Amino acid sequence: MAKKTVADIEVKGKKVLMRCDFNVPLDDDCNITSDDRIVKALPSIKSVLNRGGALILMSHLGRPKGVREDRYSLAPVARRLSDLLGQDVAFADDCIGPQTKTLAKALRGGRCLLLENLRFHKEETIKDKAAKEDEQLREAKDAFARQLAQMADVYVDDAFGTAHRDNASMYTVPVLMKPKPCVIGFLVEKELKYLGDTLGNPERPFVAILGGAKVSDKLGVIENLIEKVDRILIGGAMAYTFFKANGHTVGGSLCEDAFLDKAVELQKAATEAGCEMILPVDTVV
Structure with missing residues (x-):
């Protein structure tokens, strides 16, 4: 890098x-x-x-x-x-x-x-x-x-x-x-080195925590991490897109409807790769 x-x-x-x-x-x-x-x-x-x-x-x-x-x-x-x-x-x-x-x-x-x-x-x-x-x-x-x-x-x-x-x-x-x-x-430079060291030779279990408002901004990151980590913890407003994709109601909370199918695909890909994708247990909609 x-x-x-x-x-x-x-x-x-x-x-x-x-x-x-x-x-x-x-x-x-x-x-x-x-x-x-x-x-x-x-x-x-x-x-x-x-x-x-x-x-x-x-x-x-x-x-x-x-x-x-x-x-x-x-x-x-x-x-x-x-x-x-x-x-x-x-x-x-x-x-x-x-x-x-x-x-x-x-x-x-x-x-x-x-x-x-x-x-x-x-x-x-x-x-x-x-x-x-x-x-x-x-x-x-x-x-x-x-x-x-x-x-x-x-x-x-x-x-x-x-x-x-x-x-x-x-x-x-x-x-x-x-x-x-x-x-x-x-x-x-510092962040790239940290990422390189972490992704190249991680300690196990390797857990990634992702947040932010939009799934669309994180698609590439999530797809890449699925093959590398043991668990992905989804937080922030982006979790609402996953909730809705899983059949839950999210009220007026921020949700990217155009990416509902992609959210389902990501969860399926994670399961197939042996990566546990975890959504928040407690949330407010």
């Missing part, structure tokens, strides 16, 4: 575009209640800054559905980053556009710029499958990604929490930036 990391490339005098996962929890007053995800990104951030790179950070926060919502602004993240780094982190009011491009161009080595929430633009979350089937969606997604890509000389992916998504910032930007360097950050 060896991949080139941010440590393997020259960043001095270069603009470095880094995709992070700053999807931090906020209270009703938009104060950060846990900065864990910000802290985990610091090693990669400091590596670039300490070696003279001009660092442009981008992330999503929440699910604003392609429109600007102040409660999902990354401004609180910029303030917290400033405190953690001991330097002012510049903040762009948008992630693309002429003003943002100007800020990025003026950014000096050793300094940091955080772009506003990527998901304020609907193009960020256009599914690649949909884009392949609809030329207008493809052009829109590419145009958005191109504006991000044009600001930098190097791309760094340090957003392990969103690595499964084909968002423009995760998938399209590095494709458009080639042959410029596209590498992973230290957080992604």
Whole structure:
């Protein structure tokens, strides 16, 4: 699983575009209640800054559905980053556009710029499958990604929490930036190593715990794990899809009806592979 990391490339005098996962929890007053995800990104951030790179950070926060919502602004993240780094982190009011491009161009080595929430633009979350089937969606997604890509000389992916998504910032930007360097950050490297060690030589019994809202986001993961683990514990809202597939009522709870048959198939495949798939005993619908 060896991949080139941010440590393997020259960043001095270069603009470095880094995709992070700053999807931090906020209270009703938009104060950060846990900065864990910000802290985990610091090693990669400091590596670039300490070696003279001009660092442009981008992330999503929440699910604003392609429109600007102040409660999902990354401004609180910029303030917290400033405190953690001991330097002012510049903040762009948008992630693309002429003003943002100007800020990025003026950014000096050793300094940091955080772009506003990527998901304020609907193009960020256009599914690649949909884009392949609809030329207008493809052009829109590419145009958005191109504006991000044009600001930098190097791309760094340090957003392990969103690595499964084909968002423009995760998938399209590095494709458009080639042959410029596209590498992973230290957080992604750490998680990949952990996964490699765990899946390659696991202790038994080997149990996987999966959560989240959607089965559709985890299909590939579940199918892969069925052949490797002894048990899979299904939690989170995705469990409702399995409940309904098994004939239970789930009321108004989140459920992906389009994947009910797939949920049945996954449970059957698990049984055939000798993998026990366990659903929650207690739940609220």
